[in-house]
Amino acid sequence: MTTWHETCLADLSRALPEARVEPYGSVAEGAADGWSDLDVIITTESPVEIETALSGELWAFQSTLSGEEHVIRAVLVDGRRIDMTVRGVEATLSDLAADNAVRFDLALAAAKLGRGSDLIGLHLCLGALRDALVLGMEQRDRELGHAHHREATAHDRDALRVLDSLGAPLEPATALRTYETYGAWRRALEPTYVPDPRGLEALIARSIPA
Structure with a gap:
């Protein structure tokens, strides 16, 4: 049965056709369970709008810029947890919730x-x-x-x-x-x-x- 992690990876690749999308961690190792997040590296020179790329609304997130890497740890309204390292550009995020x-x-x-x-x-x-x-x-x-x-x-x-x-x-x-x-x-x-x-x-x- 296809997991949400696999579906999300495929959706990211379609949403970002000019990017290289590479999973790592438990999903890449075939060890993911229901509580696993999706760890992914996105390498691109094109703009990345996170909610559009993920086809979902951000519920909470952490965002860190370091050199040419933008690390986003996201929780979506639909319950997906995704850790993304965007290389090459700074991704666009929605406003932070008050809490x-x-x-x-x-x-x-x-x-x-x-x-x-x-x-x-x-x-x-x-x-x-x-x-x-x-x-x-x-x-x-x-x-x-x-x-x-x-x-x-x-x-x-x-x-x-x-x-x-x-x-x-x-x-x-x-x-x-x-x-x-x-x-x-x-x-x-x-x-x-x-x-x-x-x-x-x-x-x-x-x-x-x-």
């Missing part, structure tokens, strides 16, 4: 927890929960009008609620619950913020065998 860093970390956490790598998976989830607690402190200070608190406030009694995201056993859904918790705390501070779990939900659904 891009948290999205990216929790997508990685879901993949790690799916493989049983609980140490790093939980570490990434705890990072997002720490961010949620910082948001709670900011909300407390805004409502009370100052940042010095000698006594506990009503907000402190809510602190343990962030741990509701966690539990045994740790699993990919732990990352999704963590994102939901982060989203709720951020929305309480920033009413215009709208969390978007689509990429994380799709990643988990795509990766867990039916």
